Amino acid sequence: MSSLERKFEHLKIRLCDIKLATNNFSETYVIASVDKECTLYRAELHSFDIENPSSEKGKNKGDHPKGHNIVVIKRYPSGNQCFGEEELFTEIEMLSSVEHPNIVTLIGFCIEDSEMILIIENVSNGYLQNYLGNSNNMCILTWEKRLKICIDVANALEHLHSEMEDQKMIIHHDICHFNIGLDENWRAKIDGFWWSVILPPNQEDEAVYIWWRGRSHYIDPEYLKTNKLKRESDVYSFGIVLLEILCGRTAFDPIYLKESDKGLGPVARQSFCTGILEDMIDPILKEETSEYSFVLKRGPNKESLHTFMKIAYQCVAETQVQRPTMKVVVKELEKALSFQVS
Template sequence: MDSNETKLGHLKIRLGDIKLATNNFSETHTIASWDGECTLYRAELHCFDKVNPSSEKGKNKGDHPKGHNIVVIKRYPSRSDCYGVEEFFTEIEMLSSVEHPNIVTLIGFCIEDSEMILVTENVSNGYLDGYLRNDYDMRILIWEKRLKICIEVANALEHLHFEMEDQKMIIHRDICPYNIGLDENWRAKIDGFGDCVFLPPNQEDEAVYINSRGRSSYIDLEYEKTGKLKRESDVYSFGVVLFEILCGRTAFDPIYKKENVRGLGPVARQSCYMGTLEDMIDPILKDEIGENNFVLSKGPNKDSLHTFMNIAYQCVAETQDQRPTMKVVVKELEKALSFQVSQFSKTLTF
C-alpha cells in the first residue's frame, strides 16, 4: 500500500489535525453511525484549502495549506469484515479520479496508527437515510424535491456507467440511502465507493463475475445468485431507492420485511403487479403543502406519479436483461418532473 500512499500523498491529512477538528472524535461532532460500518463527523478542518490544495509552496511534506472548511469526516473501524485497506484505497482511487456534480468530492484521507479516515465535502442537509428513518422531517422533501434528488442520483450513475474516460465504466455496488448525501442546496451527492468495481474497455458482455457484496434489501438477486455483476445491478439498487422515496420508509422497514425477507423491492414489485402500489405511497405526499402553505392539488400529479412508478417497477425487474439502462431511467424521471412542474405552473396561473 506504500505505492498508493505515495501516489496520493497530496491528499494526506494528519491524524492530529482530524482529532483537533473533532475534539478527539467527540459525540458532539457525530452526525451518523451505521451499524459498525463507519461513523461520520462534521467539523471545521483548519488545515486544508479545498479549492487549491497546492496553492502554498514550501510546506513540510504532509502539510496542507492553511485554510478551513466545514467537512464530513468518515471514520472506518480498524477491524471490519466488510471494509479494509483494499476497500479504503478503492474508494480513494475512485473519488480522486471522477468529477461530477452529483458525486461527493474527496478532500483528503488519513491512514495513520490504526485509523482509516476519509474527508469529503460537507453535505449540510444530511443523508437520505436520516429522512426515511424520521431523524429529520420528511415533509421537507416535497414531491418535486424528491424527483430532483432521484434525477441527480440517476445522472451520477449514468456518468459512471456510460460517460467515463477511456470507455471504462464503474459499477457502484452499494447504492442505498446511506450513500446519498444532500448539500446545502438539496443537491444529491452519492458516496460510499469502497465496493465499486472498475470494468476495463470492451469487457465482454459488459459484466464481471465476482463474489457478491451488498445489503440484502438492495442487492440484485441475479448477481447474488450467480456472481454476475452488471450495470443493471446498480439499476436494481436504485429502483429500491426510488420506491423508498415514493413510500417514505427504508427498504428494510419491518412493515415490508414481514411480507418478504428482502424488504421493499419485491413487495413493491408485487404491489405494482396487483395494482395496489398507490396504497403504499407516503401519506405525506397525498396532502402535500407547498412553501406558501397551500395544498398542491392533493400532492403529486398523476402523470408524474405513474411515470415514476412505472420506471421504478422496471428497475426492480427480477432479471438483469429486463431492466432499463440509466440513460432510460434519467429520461423517464425527467419526464415525471416535467409533468409535476407543469401542474405546479397551472396551479399558479389559475
Template sequence: MGCYTLYRAEPICLENKLGHLKIHLSDIKSATHNFSETYTIASWNGDYTLYRAELHCFDKQNLLYQKGKYEGEHLKGQSTVLLKRYPSGHDLYGEEVFFREIEMLTLVKHPNIVNLLGFCVEDSEMVLVTENISNGYLVDYLGNVNHMRVLTWEKRLKICIDVAHALNYLHHEMEDQKIIINRDITSYSIGLDENLGAKIVDFWFSVFLPPNQEDEALYLRWIGRNQYIDPEYKKTNKLKRESDVYSFGVVLFEILCGGKAFDPIYMKENVKGLGPVARQSFCMGTLEDMIDPILKEEIRENNFVLTRGPNKDSLHTFMKIAYQCVAETQDQRPTMKVVVKELEKALSFQLNSEVKSDYVEEKSHASIIETQVVELSNELNNMNMTCESENFKIHNKENMLHDQTNDPAEPDCFLSR
C-alpha cells in the same frame, strides 16, 4: 462470458501517488477533540463513523484541480468537512477497501458525486475527508414524518434525477471509456447538500468493469445490504451495471413510499424487503396504496397552496420506471440512460401541472376579484343613485322654502310710500 480480475492499484503506490492529499492524524484529532461523540453525525452497524468538524489544516477552495487530478499542497485555512472513519481491525473494511475508495473518488468528477478532499493513514486509523453534506443522508429522512414533509414530490424527483445522472456518468460517460459499478447504491450512500441536491458518497465496494466489455459481467462474491442487492447477482455472483440499476430502483420506491427498504412492514411480507413487495404491488395494481401519505396531502393557508401532491402522469411515469429497475433479471432492466430520461419526463409532467394549476388559481383569483369589483361598482352605483335621490329631495325642499320667503302676499314693512 468471461471472468475478469478486478483492476486494483497497490495501496503503497497509491498512497505515494496521492501524497498531496494526506492529512496528519494530529490535525484530525484536534478538529474532532479526539473523535468525540460531540462531532459524530452517524454510525451505522459498525460500518464506519461519520464526523462533521472544522478542519484547520487546509482550505478546500485552494486545492488546485486540473484534468481530474489535484495538484499542489494544502494551504492553511479552515473548512467544514466530513470525516469518514473506517472501523479499526475490521475483516471486511480493511486497507484494500479504504484505498479502493480513495482511488475511485480521485477518478470520478461529477456534481452529484462527493468530492474527496484528503485522507489519513496513521497508526491504526484510516480516515477519508470529504466535502460537507449539510442536510444529512437520505436514510435519515425515510420514516421520519417531519423530515419527509420537507421533501415535496418535486424535490423527491430532483433527488432521484441527481443520483440517476451520477450513475449514468459512472456507467456510460467517464473519461477513457472507464466504467464503474458502485455496488452500494442505498439510502445510506446518498447525501443531501444545502440545497437538497443529492450526491453519491460511498465507493468502497466499487469496481471497474474492464474496458470494451460493456455487455460483459464480473463474477464476484456479492456484498452489501440485503434489501438493495440485485437478486440475480446474489444468486449467481454475476455483477453487471444493471445490478446498480436494481439497487437504485429500491431507492426510488423508498422515496415514493417514504420508508426504508428494510422496514418491518415490508419485511413481514417478504424477507427481501421493499423491492419485491413494491414489484408485486405494481403488478396487482395496488402500488398507489403504498405511496407515502404525506404526498397525498395538500395543505392550504389563506387559499394559497403550500405543497402539492404528485401529478397523475408524473406519478405513473415514476412508478413504471421504478418497477422496471427492480425487474427480477438483469436483462429486463433499463440502462441508466433510459432511467434518467423517464425521471426527467416525470419531473416535466409535474412542473407543467403546477404551472397549469398556478394559472387556474390565478384565473380563479382574478375572477373572484373581478366579481368583487363588479359588486363594489354596483354598490357604489346604488349609493350614488340613493344620494342623487336624496339630493333631489333636499333641492325641492330648498326651492319650496325659497318660494315661501318670496311670497308677494306678505307685506313689506320697509316699503317706502
C-alpha cells in the same frame, strides 16, 4: 508505506488535525452512523484550506487545496471484516478519477494509529438515511424535491456507466440511502465507492464475476444467485432507493420484512403488478395531494406519480436483461418532473 499510500500521499491529513477538529471524535460532531460500518462527523479543519481537491490533474503533489474548511469525516472502525485498507484505497482511487456535480469531492484521508478515515466535502443537509422513516424530516422533501434528488443520483450513475473518459465504466456496487448526501441546495451526491469495479473500454455489456458483496435489501437478485455483477446491478439498487423515496421508509422497514425477508423490493414489485403500489406511497405525499390540503402543488400529480412508479418497477425487475439503462431512467425521471412542474 504501501505503493497506493505513496500514490495518494498528497491527500494525507494528520490524525492530530482530525482529532483537534472533532474534539477527539466527540459525539457532538456526529451527523450519521451506519451500523458498525462507519461514523460520520461534520467539522472544521484548521490545518489547511480546501479548493480543487482530490483530482490529481493539474495539481502539485504535496499541495493541499484551498477554500471552505467545513468537511465530512468518515471514520471506519478497525477490525471491520467488510472494510479494510484495500476498500479505503478503492474509494480514494475512484473519487480521485471521477469529477461530477452529483459525486462527492474527495478532500483527503488518514491511515494512522489503527484509524482509517476518509475526508470528503461537506453535505450540509446530511444523508438520505436521516430522512427516511422520519416524518418530520420527510415533510421537508416535497415531491418535486424528491424527484430532483432521484434525477441527481441517476445522472451520477449514468456518468459512471456510460460517460467516463476513455470509454471505461464504473459499477458503483453499493447504491443505497446510506451513500447519498444532500448539499446546501438539496443537490444529491453519491459516495461509498469502496466496493466499486472498473471495467476497461468497450466492455459495457460484460459482467464481472465476483463473490457478492452488498446490503441484502438492495442487492440485485440475479447477482446474488450467479455472482454476475453488471451495471444493471446498480440499476436494481437504485430502483430500491426510488421506492424508498416514494414510500418514505427504508427498504428494511419491519412493515416490509413481515411480507418478505428481502424487504421493500419484492413487496413493491408485487404491489405494482396487482395495481396497489399507490397505496404504499408516503402518507405525507398523500396528504399533500389531497383536495383538502392547504399546501398547493406540493404532492405528486397523477402523470408524474405513475411515470415514477413505472420506472421504479422496471429498475427492480428480477433479471438484469429486463432492467432499463440509466440513460432511460434519467429520461423517465425527467419526464416525471416535467409533468409535475408543468
